[in-house]
Amino acid sequence: MSTTRGARERARAEVTAAIKDEARRQLAAEGAAKLSLRAVARELGMVSSALYRYFPSRDDLLTALIVDAYDAVGAAAETALARQPAHAPQPARWTAVCRAVRTWALAHPHEYALIYGSPVPGYTAPMATVGPASRVGRALVSVARDAHRGNGLAVPPLPAALSDEARRITEDVAPDLPPPVVAALVAAWSQLFGLVSFELFGQFNRVVEEREAFFDHAATTLAHAVGLIDGRPAGPAPGGDST
Amino acid sequence: MSTTRGARERARAEVTAAIKDEARRQLAAEGAAKLSLRAVARELGMVSSALYRYFPSRDDLLTALIVDAYDAVGAAAETALARQPAHAPQPARWTAVCRAVRTWALAHPHEYALIYGSPVPGYTAPMATVGPASRVGRALVSVARDAHRGNGLAVPPLPAALSDEARRITEDVAPDLPPPVVAALVAAWSQLFGLVSFELFGQFNRVVEEREAFFDHAATTLAHAVGLIDGRPAGPAPGGDST
DNA sequence: CCAAGGCAAGAGCAGTGCTCTCGTTATTGG
DNA sequence: CCAATAACGAGAGCACTGCTCTTGCCTTGG
Numbered sequence: 001m002s003t004t005r006g007a008r009e010r011a012r013a014e015v016t017a018a019i020k021d022e023a024r025r026q027l028a029a030e031g032a033a034k035l036s037l038r039a040v041a042r043e044l045g046m047v048s049s050a051l052y053r054y055f056p057s058r059d060d061l062l063t064a065l066i067v068d069a070y071d072a073v074g075a076a077a078e079t080a081l082a083r084q085p086a087h088a089p090q091p092a093r094w095t096a097v098c099r100a101v102r103t104w105a106l107a108h109p110h111e112y113a114l115i116y117g118s119p120v121p122g123y124t125a126p127m128a129t130v131g132p133a134s135r136v137g138r139a140l141v142s143v144a145r146d147a148h149r150g151n152g153l154a155v156p157p158l159p160a161a162l163s164d165e166a167r168r169i170t171e172d173v174a175p176d177l178p179p180p181v182v183a184a185l186v187a188a189w190s191q192l193f194g195l196v197s198f199e200l201f202g203q204f205n206r207v208v209e210e211r212e213a214f215f216d217h218a219a220t221t222l223a224h225a226v227g228l229i230d231g232r233p234a235g236p237a238p239g240g241d242s243t
Numbered sequence: 244m245s246t247t248r249g250a251r252e253r254a255r256a257e258v259t260a261a262i263k264d265e266a267r268r269q270l271a272a273e274g275a276a277k278l279s280l281r282a283v284a285r286e287l288g289m290v291s292s293a294l295y296r297y298f299p300s301r302d303d304l305l306t307a308l309i310v311d312a313y314d315a316v317g318a319a320a321e322t323a324l325a326r327q328p329a330h331a332p333q334p335a336r337w338t339a340v341c342r343a344v345r346t347w348a349l350a351h352p353h354e355y356a357l358i359y360g361s362p363v364p365g366y367t368a369p370m371a372t373v374g375p376a377s378r379v380g381r382a383l384v385s386v387a388r389d390a391h392r393g394n395g396l397a398v399p400p401l402p403a404a405l406s407d408e409a410r411r412i413t414e415d416v417a418p419d420l421p422p423p424v425v426a427a428l429v430a431a432w433s434q435l436f437g438l439v440s441f442e443l444f445g446q447f448n449r450v451v452e453e454r455e456a457f458f459d460h461a462a463t464t465l466a467h468a469v470g471l472i473d474g475r476p477a478g479p480a481p482g483g484d485s486t
Numbered sequence: 487c488c489a490a491g492g493c494a495a496g497a498g499c500a501g502t503g504c505t506c507t508c509g510t511t512a513t514t515g516g
Numbered sequence: 517c518c519a520a521t522a523a524c525g526a527g528a529g530c531a532c533t534g535c536t537c538t539t540g541c542c543t544t545g546g
Contacts, residue, residue, distance in 0.1 A: 008512065008523075032361070033276065038502065049505080050525050058503065117361025118275070119444055130449065162460050165453040172450070186451060187438065187461040193446075194437015195430065201362055203436075206373065207415070208429060210408040217405050218430040225464065251492075251544070280534065292536080293494045301534065 016054050031110045067132050069111040074135025076104040081139050090147040091223040097139050098192055098219035105196045116193050137189050141174045153227030155180045188222040259297050274353045310375050312354040317378020319347040324382050333390040334466040340382050341435055341462035348439045359436050380432050384417045396470030398423045431465040
């Protein structure tokens with residue numbers, strides 16, 4: 001069934017994948033700014049104009065790479081979380097996600113820069129990116145959700161100016177969590193990428209040397225900021241004090 | 244001395260400034276990727292090759308803009324801090340610096356992206372940028388230093404894996420502060436830019452709407468994370484607990 | 487006053503994104 | 517089964533880019 005009309009479509013899918021692969025290669029090698037349609041075509045043995053049959057413009061090719069990158073870092077976060085034992089302490093589950101993001105970023109710096117660095121030229125993210133872009137955030141939310149089901153989460157209350165906004169965000173992303181926790185989650189989410197970006201973009205040069213230890217500590221602090229506490233992950237008694 | 248031989252040098256300085264101004268205009272209008280030497284020269288009524296008498300390459304022009312941008316955001320942070328009344332509560336002084344950074348970033352998004360977004364092509368920051376790049380960090384440190392002189396700063400102890408590193412960083416940036424505070428400062432420094440970058444680069448689209456209120460709250464939380472506490476700024480009694 | 491050097495101008499090279507046209511080739515409807 | 521149709525690759529070409537080199541002008545220092 002797919003072979004009948006597939007002969008052509010399969011070839012098209014293969015060429016499309018080959019273009020993306022070569023583009024990703026150039027992206028990893030030289031960065032997004034030096035990604036050249038002509039060079040991709042040249043490397044693939046075709047002429048540049050032929051490439052426009054597959055991607056209407058350079059920006060569309062970049063968008064495809066962006067979506068893939070969001071998916072890749074999201075998948076890395078999710079599998080890191082899935083690999084955590086079910087009874088692992090909540091801060092450990094949290095930092096596992098954080099470390100997965102950092103590890104992926106260090107392994108794919110240019111792809112990371114593509115999605116979490118400056119948006120390219122006059123580029124505004126198409127709708128196709130919003131789903132994949134939220135995977136890391138959802139992984140972080142799910143850690144908090146599990147902890148909330150377990151022994152509860154305690155974060156300071158919100159200022160009045162934020163209560164409506166926090167309620168609104170809560171309904172969108174995690175209706176089963178208390179709004180103060182969701183607000184802390186969103187902040188921690190962005191701050192996690194602040195840590196990774198500063199390391200990757202060189203702001204830590206000549207400042208932080210032991211990057212991994214520093215990151216682990218900061219990620220653990222973020223875990224505490226969203227209310228995750230050390231101790232039993234699913235203890236039904238939330239009155240435990242670990243000071 | 245600069246006035247004597249200034250006739251020619253002054254003209255050179257003026258042209259250099261005009262080039263940078265026009266380049267900054269194009270940067271603000273279209274972003275770093277579309278900044279074109281030829282367009283700058285065209286707008287200034289000169290031919291592109293003449294511009295190379297002033298900047299040896301496009302990257303050098305960009306570097307000049309980067310240094311200026313670091314200086315601009317650093318100056319914004321410093322004046323915001325200087326405008327704070329001497330007896331303002333420490334968290335207020337902290338958030339004043341944070342808000343100044345955010346305000347500057349919102350007013351100069353492309354310049355912000357230039358320094359805190361993805362580093363351009365294969366670009367590695369020249370030494371000339373390290374001084375200006377640390378001005379915001381130094382402003383944050385000085386808030387902590389004042390608070391430390393006042394009523395002390397209380398942050399959780401560091402894990403053993405970080406104690407040496409934290410001591411080293413402390414000697415470099417703030418020998419008069421306790422290492423755990425310095426570690427928290429560096430983390431908060433990067434996390435502050437995580438917040439700003441996520442807002443500016445669109446990650447908060449369809450998530451956070453009340454950006455200013457959210458940012459203020461997150462910045463205040465960061466202030467607490469580095470040990471700044473509400474209350475009198477210079478009270479000699481550090482025994483206050485605000486849990 | 488005159489040589490020397492900084493300077494603008496222009497041509498030119500190699501590269502880019504993108505468009506258009508032109509045969510060819512594969513798919514599909516009659 | 518064959519013809520109409522759509523997809524496709526190739527090539528030329530346009531407007532643009534960063535950058536280099538050469539050629540003269542013109543201010544400046546001796």
